[in-house]
Amino acid sequence: MSPYRAQRVRDVDGNLSATLLEPNGVVEPAEEYLSFLQNIGRSWHTTRGYASDLALYFDFLDRKGIGWREVGMPQIGAFAAYLRGTNRAKPNTGLVLLRTAEPSRAPASIQRALTAVFGFYDFHADTPLADALTRSRQHRLDIRRYVSKDPRSVVAVKVPKKIKPCLSEEELVTVLATPARLRDRLLLATMGLNGLRVGAALGLRHEDIRVRKGELAVVPRDDNANNARAKVARRSGLAGPGV
Incomplete structure (x- = not known):
């Protein structure tokens, strides 16, 4: 069972928010980012969802023995593969997906988890991964045309567009x-x-x-x-x- 879990909390003003817990208490880097989201007016539903995604991410790093400040794009790619091979309700790291099999986790859920992780590193801008993302964005701005892909797009998940059914x-x-x-x-x-x-x-x-x-x-x-x-x-x- 994962030692990381998202929990609903209320701030000093009584507003709903979310935090990320481990056995020793609050995960401070995640808490700083989640508090930031709350302070800029993000919905507490969004904050709660991101807290759940970060719980998955920190659990993944623990399994790999990687510190969150040491992460680069190869590790993010591995996390994306991990998400495709597990289910949010019952993670199973030993699951092997056949090429014809559908992923256990919905593409939209995978993309939201990656968005939460990239936002986390954008907030903690003094990490190597955040530096790489910043350099990539600045490179595109300097030359004013698309030359190289944003590192985010390499691991981005294509979410199929579906027309939601309507009742007659x-x-x-x-x-x-x-x-x-x-x-x-x-x-x-x-x-x-x-x-x-x-x-x-x-x-x-x-x-x-x-x-x-x-x-x-x-x-x-x-x-x-x-x-x-x-x-x-x-x-x-x-x-x-x-x-």
């Missing part, structure tokens, strides 16, 4: 009629008829809904009592048959 009117009616509680029906109707994510729906307030105009506003807020957060950077308006 008959299927939506069936879904809305299934819950016994009216509160649950209202939540599903608000989401289904207006195309809302659950975070946006749970974060709605009375002032966001203008029934006479048939309008509904999705407003990102950090002070919702239920910790719901809309996945939008700024206020947006919707209008649909469900409003």
